Amino acid sequence: MKTLILGTTALALSAGMAFAQDTVRLGTEGAYPPYNYLDDSGEVAGFERVLGDELCERAELTCEWVTNDWDSIIPNLVSGNYDAIIAGMSITPEREEVVDFTQNYTPPSPSSFAAMSEDVDLETAVIAAQTGTIQAQHVSGMEGATLVEFPNPDEAVAAVTTGEADAIMADKDFLIPVVEDSSDMVFVGEDVPLGGGIGMAFRESDPELRAQFDAAIQSMKDDGTLNELIAEWLGEDSPKF
Template sequence: MKKLTLAMGVLALGANIALADVVRMGSEGAYPPYNFINDDNELDGFERELGDELCRRANLTCEWVINDWDTIIPNLVAGNYDTIMAGMSITDARKEVISFTQDYLPNDPSAYMALAGTPTDVIDNGIIVTQSNTIQAGYVAETDADLIEYPTPDETISAVRNGEADAVLADKEFLEAYVRDSGGELVLIAEITLGGGIGMGVRQSDNELRETFDAIIAEMKEDGSLNELIVKWFNEDLTY
């Protein structure tokens, strides 16, 4: 897999950040099939492949930076990288801190996953685990269920398997792989639609960078290449 490199150029007097030849792409590397570390210890997944293609079409060189989810927005704002491609839903709350391109993946339903035999009413009054600082955590916090948050997706799955929580709420596409591989141990017990699609996050001052990638996402929607990637990594139900 071709190694990418990135950086941002700063305009005189530091007034704005200008589009440079090198862009740092921030990702979590822990949320398959969106993004994950493969057997070669490289970032892989839908967003890696899409990000590489966006950079190629923009004539940019890109370097991927792995960052924990809990600090992924603060470290973007701090300048440790220039974009976020990490399965991040576009929400009004996040728009108060960063800007987004248009969505590059339609709104994926969230789902509750539990041990087989778990009654569905646990979603209303049970113990629900989510990854921290996600739209799922915000949703559960507004219900009568008890919320437990963990910083990584793997910890949420372990909490269900270990009996620390009744169910986990996360993106359905992420959970389905665990269900398939569990041999019947884990099942999806309910679905809900949250958020407004998945987009690339950028600093609010980086309008040129956002507009560049936004235009290419629109181009890939128009020429069908984005749908091809979505089918490869997800399924036809999520295509545009």
């Protein structure tokens, strides 16, 4: 009996070894162009899709893309529903307490405000931002300004076009295409540098996987392919390494 139990345990354990990280599940939001969005056929696309696929190839991993609502993207990572977050998430000390980041794959980039007219006074304006972002945190710290939060970036933009909010604060890279393709939206005020750049987030108990991706990001920085990707997806003017 004892050998039987030992035998099955050994089997279970060896099976466990074989399972280890066969597929890495990458969690993203799928609603933050140009970083990540769903294309016309409903698949994840964008800067992070291309970057993530390249990183997985360099780290010799098989990766799978999963979309998750922004609000619960960290809880679902720590409870193990996917293995990494690659969703335009800026590296901040608050998030570092819960998850571990790789080195950044975009340099710290500015956040900016956009509004329907140039004479919006940001000091007293109602400003829209996505919940749980560094921009929402920044606006809540601005005296006089009122923060309204939205679950996804699309709705924050829509709030400005419908007049519900006076301005939106978001990553500049996200706002550039929005402003350029809109007939009446303009950038207002000064850009604000926020966060330590964007990185991939991992469970704190998963240092090996994080190290693999960290090395892959480093190799893309070293051979310049990361800068090319940034220029292609985020614009020639976006900060580079």
